[in-house]
Amino acid sequence: MTLLIPYSLIPYSCENTRRRTIRAWWLIVANGEIRMQNESGVVKERTIAPVSVLLGGICLAVLISCSVYFSAAASLSSSRLALHPCKLPGIAGDTRCGTYEVFEDRSTKSGRTIKLKIVVLKSLGKPAPDAVFPLHGGPGAPATGLVEMANEILKPVRQDHDLVFVDQRGTGGSNPLTCDVDDDTKDINSFFGDILPPDKVRACREKLQEHADLRLYTTPIAMDDLDDVRAALGYNKIDLVGLSYGTLASQVYMRQHPEHVRSVFLVGVATPNMKQPLLFPRSAQHAMDLLFVDCTADKTCHSTFPRLQEEFGVVLSRFNQGPIPVEMIDPVSKEHVQVKLARSSFVEGIRLAMYSTFSQQFVPKIIHQAYENDYVPFEEAAVHLSPGAEVARGVYFTITCSEGVPFITEKDLVDETKNTYVGPERVERHITACKEWPKGNIAPSYIDLVKSDLPVLMISGEVDSSSPTWFGESALKFLPNGRQLKIRYLGHQFEGKCLRDIFTSFIKNGSAKNLDASCTEKIRRPPFATQLPPWFGFD
Numbered sequence: 042m043t044l045l046i047p048y049s050l051i052p053y054s055c056e057n058t059r060r061r062t063i064r065a066w067w068l069i070v071a072n073g074e075i076r077m078q079n080e081s082g083v084v085k086e087r088t089i090a091p092v093s094v095l096l097g098g099i100c101l102a103v104l105i106s107c108s109v110y111f112s113a114a115a116s117l118s119s120s121r122l123a124l125h126p127c128k129l130p131g132i133a134g135d136t137r138c139g140t141y142e143v144f145e146d147r148s149t150k151s152g153r154t155i156k157l158k159i160v161v162l163k164s165l166g167k168p169a170p171d172a173v174f175p176l177h178g179g180p181g182a183p184a185t186g187l188v189e190m191a192n193e194i195l196k197p198v199r200q201d202h203d204l205v206f207v208d209q210r211g212t213g214g215s216n217p218l219t220c221d222v223d224d225d226t227k228d229i230n231s232f233f234g235d236i237l238p239p240d241k242v243r244a245c246r247e248k249l250q251e252h253a254d255l256r257l258y259t260t261p262i263a264m265d266d267l268d269d270v271r272a273a274l275g276y277n278k279i280d281l282v283g284l285s286y287g288t289l290a291s292q293v294y295m296r297q298h299p300e301h302v303r304s305v306f307l308v309g310v311a312t313p314n315m316k317q318p319l320l321f322p323r324s325a326q327h328a329m330d331l332l333f334v335d336c337t338a339d340k341t342c343h344s345t346f347p348r349l350q351e352e353f354g355v356v357l358s359r360f361n362q363g364p365i366p367v368e369m370i371d372p373v374s375k376e377h378v379q380v381k382l383a384r385s386s387f388v389e390g391i392r393l394a395m396y397s398t399f400s401q402q403f404v405p406k407i408i409h410q411a412y413e414n415d416y417v418p419f420e421e422a423a424v425h426l427s428p429g430a431e432v433a434r435g436v437y438f439t440i441t442c443s444e445g446v447p448f449i450t451e452k453d454l455v456d457e458t459k460n461t462y463v464g465p466e467r468v469e470r471h472i473t474a475c476k477e478w479p480k481g482n483i484a485p486s487y488i489d490l491v492k493s494d495l496p497v498l499m500i501s502g503e504v505d506s507s508s509p510t511w512f513g514e515s516a517l518k519f520l521p522n523g524r525q526l527k528i529r530y531l532g533h534q535f536e537g538k539c540l541r542d543i544f545t546s547f548i549k550n551g552s553a554k555n556l557d558a559s560c561t562e563k564i565r566r567p568p569f570a571t572q573l574p575p576w577f578g579f580d
Contacts, residue, residue: 122273124161132191134199135163141270143210145257153254157266158214160185161274162204171303172203172276173548174267178285178309180260180440181432183213187284194535195282197545202280207270209290211258211436218253218435220245226424227373233420234364235383235470242438242474249435250479258439259481264294271301278303280548284535285309285507286317286440288499292491292516304551305497306544308535309505310513310525314488317445318471319453320508322463325392328506328532329353329462332395335504335566336405342569346405352412357462360384367416372424372579382416385470388463390423395506397532400426402567403577421577442475443483490519497523498553500540502531504566524553528561539564 124139140156173195177184184206191199198204208215222241223231249255271279280303283291288307295302311320333350336342346352359365364381371378394400394407403422410418449472458465497520501513513525526543539560546556 121269124159127160129160129188132162132188134165137161137163140214141207141273143266143269145210145216145254147257147262147265155210155216155266156214157210157270158183158185158208159270160188160206162188162191162199162206164199164201164203166200168203169201170276171278171280172205172271172274173198173280173282174205174207174271175282176284176287176290177209177212178287179212179428179432179437180209180286180290181212181218181434181437182286182428183208183215183217183431183433184287185213186431194541194544197541198548202548203276205270205274205276205279207267209263209436210266211253211263211439212433216253218249218255218258218433218439220248220434222434224427224429224434226427226429229369229371229378229380229420232427233369233380233382233386233423236385236389236467237470237474239473239477243477245434245438246478253435255435255439255479256443256481258436259443259483260290260293260440261297261483261487262481264290264297267294268298268301277301280551281305282544283307285533286311288508289313289315295493295495295497296491299493299495302495304548305495306500306547307497307513308500308540309508309533310499310501310516311508312490312512312516313444314448314490314515315445315508315512316448316453316488317441318468319445319449319457320512321392321467322458322461322465324509325388325395325463325506326461327509328395328401328504331504332401332404336569339569341571342405345569345571346409349405349408353408353462356408356411357384357388360387367414369420370417370579375579385466386423387419389467390419390426392463392467392506393426393428394422395504395532396426397534398502398504398530398566399532399534401504401532402570403573406570406573418573418577421573421579424579425577438474438478439481441471442478443481444487446472446475447480447483448488490516492519494522495520496547496552498543498547498556499523499525500531500535500543501525501527502533503527503529504531505533507533522553524556526558526561528564530564530566531561537564 121142122139124137127136127138129136139159141159142154142156144150145153145155175184175187175190177187185208188206191204195204210216211218222245223234223236223238226232246255278301281291281294283305288309289311291305291307292313295305336346336349364383366379367382368377369380370376391404394404400422407418407422449468454465454468458468499513499516501510503510510527517523517525542560543556543558547553550556
């Protein structure tokens with residue numbers, strides 16, 4: 042009797058990626074003999090044994106194969122990981138800093154490498170087996186920039202969970218792809234000119250191509266990096282905490298590595314079909330419409346700014362003939378200077394000011410002062426709220442130009458920008474910027490919504506000017522164990538005791554079911570400001 046045992050019967054604990062190592066080998070049982078032979082007929086091992094012990098021999102061979110593989114994989118992973126104790130300002134407890142080395146081109150596993158920056162905040166008590174991995178926004182913001190959240194919204198969870206912050210390839214300390222596309226707030230003439238100037242985008246590309254293959258900084262590749270880090274640190278399952286773009290990255294990780302996810306917590310939900318930057322105009326308009334409603338309903342705001350919506354329309358109309366000359370304050374010399382303010386820069390500054398309810402409280406005053414031809418409050422807000430160097434522009438362009446812009450149709454552009462104060466220009470300028478930017482390999486099915494039975498809790502703010510509730514609503518259709526909390530007076534933000542308690546309970550239970558979220562009904566806007574506070578200025 043001859044019995045062939047293919048690789049597919051080797052226990053699944055060897056995992057799919059590891060099966061490829063032994064795919065070509067067969068266990069051949071014939072006439073009381075056990076052989077390991079490959080497809081070319083090469084005999085690996087030959088053993089004579091009675092038939093009565095064949096099954097035992099097979100099992101032993103399988104265990105040895107897996108054991109040898111795991112030992113080699115663990116050794117390789119360990120050699121790429123370098124962690125050491127460190128101290129971070131304001132962070133208590135056992136902290137480890139270091140890197141994990143990956144190939145820039147994961148498909149060839151050769152050539153240039155990237156050392157991913159890692160910060161691990163060890164649990165303050167007895168650690169649960171699952172660690173919490175926060176993913177930042179942008180795209181292009183570094184996850185290690187969220188470490189301070191360990192003293193705030195993540196503080197209770199750290200009592201029994203490790204917190205792991207990994208700078209995505211191209212961000213922070215992981216071969217940062219940074220450049221200036223008129224992000225320098227000290228150069229106000231350029232800063233307040235048209236956004237995403239093609240010559241600056243081109244210069245950015247030329248600079249970064251000297252030390253990076255820009256095609257290889259997409260979300261799917263980065264999420265495979267993240268899984269390598271997870272494995273190297275020894276966590277079988279992790280809890281993902283996605284913020285803004287990090288919610289999209291979390292969903293991509295869910296799609297690619299579902300077996301290693303315990304739970305997913307998303308704030309400011311964006312989905313693979315958002316086609317960034319297409320989501321901005323309608324989202325910004327929705328938040329502005331609600332701001333007008335809320336200001337009218339607020340006695341103080343309405344009495345101070347009774348014609349707010351009309352005044353905003355007047356300010357926008359001034360740009361009909363192109364950039365307008367305005368007086369601003371040079372943030373370096375503090376002298377009053379004349380600056381040509383472009384419409385694209387003005388609406389982008391207002392859009393960013395609408396992200397959180399904290400900054401929204403100043404928007405009525407900013408609009409009113411601009412109506413009175415005083416653009417200094419707008420300038421101050423734009424400078425304070427500019428993401429600037431926090432976002433690695435190279436990553437921003439690679440991801441948006443590969444995963445968003447190619448999927449935008451002419452119909453999309455019309456439908457999603459009509460009757461919005463942002464208008465089509467924001468998207469059109471982004472499309473132009475992408476024409477010369479290297480594109481990553483993204484499948485057409487990438488923009489399909491993620492289907493998963495993992496426990497997912499989504500926080501969506503009604504007044505979020507970046508990713509309002511309808512993105513979470515669409516995602517929920519394919520998440521049977523998901524839940525969305527829609528909060529009327531919440532923007533693009535993750536803060537406060539209510540959300541902290543909800544997050545803590547979700548991580549503790551690993552489920553969104555039966556979660557008490559009644560505190561969200563008490564969340565309110567900060568009072569609208571009728572005067573700007575002293576810290577708002579440049580002094």
